[in-house]
Structure formats: structure tokens, C-alpha cells
Amino acid sequence: MDISKKLILDACIKKQNDLIDNFKSQLDSMNSDVFEFDHSPSQTESRAAGKIELLNAVGKELDFAIREMDLLKMLNPEKVSSIVEPGALVVTDRMKLFISVSIEEIGVGGEIIFGISTKAPIYEKMRGLEKGASFKFNDTEYNIEAIH
Template identity: 65%
Template sequence: MTFSKINIQQACIQKQTELIESFQNRVDSMQADVLEANQSPSQTEDRIGGKVELFNAVGKELDFAIREMDFLETLQPEKQCTIVEPGALVITDKLTLYICVSIEQIEVDGHTIFGISTRAPIYAAMRGLEKGQSFKFNETEYEIKDIN
């Protein structure tokens, strides 16, 4: 199997961009709603507080997504990795993982790849390992077939 880390990186950036845009649209929509609620005397304090709380929570998610994008953009897909580390493409006997940010599942060049964060428990189980080594996660044994 041939993988292009550059294509994988671009797909991850595209997916993260879509996530950021989605959060930004929600924040923009909610901001108008919160401002309107604050000016309306008919709203109860609880409803206003709930809207503000939700607005703040979505804003925090947006900030987190932006920080994740900043990290994603620091990765160098042209770098050849020999151990499991940020920017590594890890091909196991069961899954193909790109160590970046939590991107879930993406399809690139006909391959299913999961973007995982360095904060993910599965990353902790395999961090620093090399091709040919194995690790166990959630009662499943994985063998690292290749690292790029």
C-alpha cells in the first residue's frame, strides 16, 4: 500500500477547517440570539443564562479547534518518521493512524485513515514504538507493520 502523507495532511486540514467553520457559524448565530435575549425584557434570567452558557461552551470548542489547527499546521508531512510520534503515519495490522489531532475517519487515496491526537489513549499505548513492535489497546493487540 502506498500512502501520501501530504494528501493525508491536506485532508486533515480540510476536515479541521470544516469543523472550525461549523463552530464559527454556530457562534455567529448564537451571538445574535444571546444579544437579542439580553435586550428582551420577556426572557427569564434562567433562559438568558442558559443561552450565554451554551454560547461560551461553543466558543471554547471553537478556540480548541483553532488550537488543534495551529498544531496540525506545524506537522511536516514530508518528514520520514521511524517511531510513533506526531506527524507519523502508523500502519498496523488492523488500522492506519495519522498522529496529528482528533480527526476521526478520513478517506484518502482509497484508504481509510484515522487522525488521532497525542492526547488519545491509543497514542499513549504506542508512543515511541517502531515498525515490527506491538501494543495492546482496549483488549486488542496491534502490530505495527510500517511507519512513515
Template identity: 55%
Template structure:
């Protein structure tokens, strides 16, 4: 069995990754905002190119708001208690991967191990929710055995 990674370190890495995502969205939003509301010059002065920019700016704003909401959720997770079943805040160790139940995120490196953030809305979570150490589940034709939950 893989050695346990300290849960607060996993949460800290996930929060850092979420902060980076939020910063990137803020930068993109600021750039798009400047571009959208700058001089509206086009080859044909009768052609307005702002409409598509407004839509893109709104989409980036929506993504930013979602990322900020997920950060609030991450900060609300209690990782000080030991989990015995798969649920929010749990670390799930399988023979293939280590999952942290919180929000979907790119992989994070913690103590030399790769951890994948899984949202409670993710399809894979539906297949593992409530399971315990020793249970099996399947997702995308891959079979998993839960080696540890904590």
C-alpha cells in the same frame, strides 16, 4: 502490507477536516450569538433566559478556540521526512487501521483508504508512542501489530 499513502495528502485531508470543524463552530457561535443577544422575550417577562445561553455561547467559543489551536498544530507538522517510530506527523499502519499522529479527528478518506487522526494526548497514542515497525501494542483489549511507520 497496505500500499503507502502520501503523507502530505493525509495532512491536507486532516487540515480540510479541521477547517470544516472550525467553520461549523463559527456558524454555531454566530447563531447562538444572535439568539443570545436578540430580544429577550419569554412567557414570563420577569424570567431571564439569557444565563444558559451565555454558558452555551462560552462553551462553543472554547471549542472553537481549541479547534483553531489544533489547526495551528497541524500546520506545524513536518510530513516531508520519513518517520521510523511513532510520533507526531507519523503514519502508523496496523492490520486493523491506519493512524495519522497529529490531532484527534474523524476518519478521513485518502486515496481510497480510511485514516484516523490521533492526538498525542489520546490514550491509544500513549500505548504506541515511540514504537517501530513490527512492534505490538494493546488498546481497549484489541491487539495491534505495527505493519509500517513512515
């Protein structure tokens, strides 16, 4: 596998930035919409309350995405990992996993890599394991072929 962790991390940061920008755009659009009333009191109050609730929910998602970005920026792509830990690229017989944040699927250099959080249940099954170890998750056996 010739893909550097720096390229993977850069792809994760780009995807996370896109997510943050999307949430910010949603908030901007919703903010202007929430404060435009048609002045029919009972309907407006009810709609405004629902919109404010949605605005708060999207705001929380944005805050979470920003915290995840902070975690990504703390990772050192130059660090060589010998165990499954944050920042490690784990190659199994079934998939490639970048231990970082829940970025889901990214394509880098023609390879599909899944960014997973240290809070993910699959991470709990493999945390601290070394090359050659195996683990079971959701009735599927995974063999660790390499860790970078």
C-alpha cells in the same frame, strides 16, 4: 500504501477547517439570538443566561479547534518517521493511524485513516515503537507493519 502524508495532512486540515467554520457559524447564529429579547423580564433573563452559557461552551470548542489546527500546521509531511511520533503514519494489521490531532476518520485515496491525538490513550501505548513492534489496547493486540 501509496498515499502521501501530504494528502493525509491536507485532508485533516480541510476537516479541521470545516469544523472551525461550523463553530464560527454556530457562534454567529447564537450571538444574534442571545441579544434578541422578547422583554418579559424573568423568562428573558433565565433564557439569556442559558444561551450565554452555551455561547461560552461553543466558544471554548472553537478555541480548542483552532489550537488543534495550529498543531496540524506545524507537522512536516515530508519527514520520514521510523518510530511512532507526531506526524507519523502508522500502519497496523488492524488500521492506519495518523499521529496528529483527534480528527477521527478520514478517507484519502480510497483508504480509511484515523487521525489521533498525542493525548489519546492508544497513542500512549504505541509512542516510540518501531516497525515490527506490537502493543495492546483495550484487549486488542496491534502489530505495527509500517511507519511513514
